[in-house]
Amino acid sequence: MSTTSQDATPGYAWPPSVVGFDMPSPVAGTEGEGEPVMVAFLSNRPDHYWVEAFVSEVGEFKSRHKLLDVRIDYRCLVIAGSQTQLRHLTTELRNFVQRVSRISLQRRVMDRLAPRDASTPSDADHAAAVRDVNMVAHMPGIAAILEAVSRETGMRFATVARVTDTRWTACAVYDTINFGLHAGQDLALETTICNEIRQHGRTVVFNHASTHPVYSRHPTPALYGFESYISVPIYRANGQLFGTLCAVDPEPRQLDPATVQSLEKFARAIGEEIDRADVPWHA
Secondary structure, rough: OHHHHHHHHHOOOOOOEEEEEEEEOEEOOOOOEEEEEEEEEOOOOHHHHHHHHHHHHHHHHHHHHHOOOOEEEEOOOEOOOOOOOOOOHHHHOOOHHHHHHHHHHHHHHHHHHOOOOOOOOOHHHHHHHHHHHHHHHHHHHHHHHHHHHHHHHHOEEEEEEEEEOOEEEEEEEEEEEOOOOOOOOOEOOHHOHHHHHHOOOOOEEOOOHHHHOHHHHHHHHHHHHOEEEEEEEOOOOOOOOEEEEEEEEEOOOOOOHHHHHHHHHHHHHHHHOOOOOOOOOOO
């Protein structure tokens, strides 16, 4: 299994997560005692995508929690409010940072996919992605397979993803937890475990990320908010990787070897069906 850390993708600016808190005592000001301030330390400095997403979301967060201020200070968030509010805010603040990070990733993806010229290599890549999404979406039985994956694993989100060296695209989705990802949508490739599977070619499965010796330190489960995960590579008959069959859930799940083997059979069946459908496909 490949290295699983934020350093696993050199040069990629991972969106920040909360790594700790500090709540200093109120500081006396010139007009009297100052308001309590909590500092949330971030894993790295936010880039402009994150800052833009933060600006679009912070007003609603401040209003909902009746806070005086929430601002970015280099690699920290500084939050001002009452002592009671701040003391009970840590979980909500982690969720807020995670939400901003996911929004920033989607903005990064959209910017990456935006056309630059009248004709660019990305145009052909986009056309290929649309074609493959349509092909998988029209495959007989794909919805039943994803529902069976969810039922057998107990994981409430399942997808067939197209994975290349530049893009991760959802082709078909089964979602009963409002994960928020739909067929045809992309995730930032570098933030996916499927990108690692693309490189090493093996199934990845874990039952409880927070207690796992490796994935408790991996940024992806925390970023997307899941505890249990399985992803199986889907291969074409010529040995080419098409993508992955994935399932995730915010709660821990216990997957035994028989369940893993069942999903690997599903992935082989999907690969065979892709080969049958691709002769050629017209959307």
